[in-house]
Amino acid sequence: MNERITKLRTDLTNFWKSRSKRQKGTMIGLLAAIIIGAALITYFMTRVTYSPLYSNLTAAEVGQIKAQLDTQGVKYEITAGGTAISVPSDKVDELVVNLAAQGLPKSGEIDYSFFSQNASFGMTDNEFNVIKVASIQTELANLMKNIDGVKDAKVMLNLPEQSTFVSESDKNKDASASIVLNTAPGQQFSEEQIRTLYNLVAKSVPNLSTDNIVITNQYNEYFDLAGGDAESSNVANAGNQLAVKKQIERDLQRQVQGLLSNIMGNGKAIVTVTSDIDFTKENREENLVEPVDKENMSGIEISAQKINETYTGNAAGATGTPEAETNTDNFTNYQEGTSNGNGDYEKTSETVNKEVNRIKRQIVESPYRIRDLGIQVVVEPPTADDPASLDPATQNDIKTMLDSVVRTSIDKSSAGTLSDEAVDQKVTVSVQQLNGKPDTTPNTTPAIPWWVWVIGGILVVVIALLAFFIIRSRRRQDEEEYEEYDEEFDEINVDDISDEKETEGTVRRKQLEKMAKEKPEDFAKLLRSWISEE
Numbered sequence: 001m002n003e004r005i006t007k008l009r010t011d012l013t014n015f016w017k018s019r020s021k022r023q024k025g026t027m028i029g030l031l032a033a034i035i036i037g038a039a040l041i042t043y044f045m046t047r048v049t050y051s052p053l054y055s056n057l058t059a060a061e062v063g064q065i066k067a068q069l070d071t072q073g074v075k076y077e078i079t080a081g082g083t084a085i086s087v088p089s090d091k092v093d094e095l096v097v098n099l100a101a102q103g104l105p106k107s108g109e110i111d112y113s114f115f116s117q118n119a120s121f122g123m124t125d126n127e128f129n130v131i132k133v134a135s136i137q138t139e140l141a142n143l144m145k146n147i148d149g150v151k152d153a154k155v156m157l158n159l160p161e162q163s164t165f166v167s168e169s170d171k172n173k174d175a176s177a178s179i180v181l182n183t184a185p186g187q188q189f190s191e192e193q194i195r196t197l198y199n200l201v202a203k204s205v206p207n208l209s210t211d212n213i214v215i216t217n218q219y220n221e222y223f224d225l226a227g228g229d230a231e232s233s234n235v236a237n238a239g240n241q242l243a244v245k246k247q248i249e250r251d252l253q254r255q256v257q258g259l260l261s262n263i264m265g266n267g268k269a270i271v272t273v274t275s276d277i278d279f280t281k282e283n284r285e286e287n288l289v290e291p292v293d294k295e296n297m298s299g300i301e302i303s304a305q306k307i308n309e310t311y312t313g314n315a316a317g318a319t320g321t322p323e324a325e326t327n328t329d330n331f332t333n334y335q336e337g338t339s340n341g342n343g344d345y346e347k348t349s350e351t352v353n354k355e356v357n358r359i360k361r362q363i364v365e366s367p368y369r370i371r372d373l374g375i376q377v378v379v380e381p382p383t384a385d386d387p388a389s390l391d392p393a394t395q396n397d398i399k400t401m402l403d404s405v406v407r408t409s410i411d412k413s414s415a416g417t418l419s420d421e422a423v424d425q426k427v428t429v430s431v432q433q434l435n436g437k438p439d440t441t442p443n444t445t446p447a448i449p450w451w452v453w454v455i456g457g458i459l460v461v462v463i464a465l466l467a468f469f470i471i472r473s474r475r476r477q478d479e480e481e482y483e484e485y486d487e488e489f490d491e492i493n494v495d496d497i498s499d500e501k502e503t504e505g506t507v508r509r510k511q512l513e514k515m516a517k518e519k520p521e522d523f524a525k526l527l528r529s530w531i532s533e534e
Contacts, residue, residue, distance in 0.1 A: 030470060037463030040456065050077050051092050054105060055084040056151055056182075061105035068104060069095075133157055136205065143200050144181065147193055152182035157205060175208040177201050179215045186266045187217075188254050191226055198225045224250075241279050244368055249273040256375060256405065260398065268380045270434065276372035278411070282365040290357040299354035311345035369411035375402050376428045384433040395429060402427040 016024070053076070054065065062078060065085055069076050074095065077086045087095055099105070137155040144153040160173035179201065198210045215223045226247055252273045260269035292300045379398065381390035403423045410418065516523040
């Protein structure tokens with residue numbers, strides 16, 4: 001066995017020394033490629049891809065799911081600061097069904113299903129009322145989660161106790177609601193969405209008006225309900241005026257905030273808007289008469305009449321006193337004649353009726369108008385602690401856009417034509433680091449592009465084919481070497497050690513036997529030559 005190992009080592013050493021440098025480099029490269037390919041194949045075959053099983057959970061819910069996964073021996077990862085849990089992608093659907101069958105995750109909240117599962121005759125009125133309020137709160141929170149942009153919701157209801165005997169003090173007790181929404185950073189709801197949130201609560205709870213509902217988010221931003229047409233008629237009220245002023249400022253702030261978020265990025269700018277609103281309301285009626293043809297100050301003809309009268313006779317001249325000599329419009333020229341002689345009479349009359357434009361206007365001025373407006377913006381540069389990192393051209397563009405907002409928002413009849421200097425004084429753009437903004441950086445895991453997988457798969461296939469052919473060729477070569485080694489080993493073992501002495505005849509006999517085995521054709525030729533000689 002040691003001799004065979006020594007022989008193999010010698011053959012390998014001779015084989016390696018007999019190769020050129022290029023061949024040696026090729027073989028080393030192929031060996032390295034095979035090792036790297038095997039490592040990559042092992043990595044990708046054993047790599048586990050995780051997908052979210054649940055997200056936006058509480059710590060208690062994550063603990064319940066973690067304990068269940070530990071009992072089942074399933075690998076998992078807890079991410080998003082302990083609010084989400086991920087499992088292997090191929091087990092997500094199966095685990096969701098299994099956990100749902102076990103009632104997980106258990107949020108600890110009470111909904112309407114509690115009554116069907118735990119209804120009993122031993123429940124007191126106070127217990128029933130507490131469970132009823134808790135179930136209403138849970139159902140309202142679930143309804144609000146269906147609104148786009150709402151991740152989670154917490155609802156707190158204050159319902160007055162219903163008494164058997166109605167008193168005057170009970171009549172003034174109204175329900176109220178406080179709601180905290182969990183929204184994405186920078187989420188802006190439309191007026192329709194805000195109105196929907198208010199109506200969902202007001203229509204679900206008895207004796208609850210929208211005035212007793214407060215909705216805010218986790219950043220202490222309030223979502224106020226805009227007033228309708230009925231409230232606009234009472235805008236003279238001080239409270240309504242303040243609400244209108246806040247609504248205008250909030251709308252402009254959201255508009256500018258959305259614009260800057262698209263330019264600088266989310267959370268990179270803070271906007272405040274101040275306004276001066278004129279709530280003077282004016283009603284007036286105008287009765288105007290205007291000519292149709294304003295250049296000639298003439299109306300349109302609607303009717304016309306023309307009369308011509310003539311008379312000729314003897315001794316019949318027109319006599320009498322001229323009528324209304326001071327009236328130049330209807331002046332008739334009479335001839336003072338004598339009693340005898342010839343006379344002529346002629347009268348021409350023309351009447352034209354014209355119509356003009358008669359305009360009647362009832363004008364109701366707007367109940368409010370913006371007399372003055374100020375916009376203050378703080379922008380964080382790309383490098384937070386380096387204000388010079390913000391391009392001055394970008395800062396000028398931001399100021400130009402804000403100037404346009406101010407110019408188009410202020411009422412022209414109140415402020416007149418605004419100069420560029422006046423508009424610049426109403427806009428302030430400051431570039432500095434924002435220290436009080438919340439950390440909105442999402443926890444993202446780097447994703448491998450699809451083309452990397454394609455290229456990796458092609459390389460794996462190529463490396464696998466090269467390894468297959470190299471291994472097969474090496475096996476064939478080893479088998480041939482083993483066969484040659486076995487033949488040599490058998491030949492060596494043929495000649496057993498004998499006690500006979502080496503003579504010239506025995507040496508020739510061995511040579512002839514070896515020649516007959518290795519070269520039978522030459523051995524046959526040698527025999528024929530010997531036979532022919534004899």
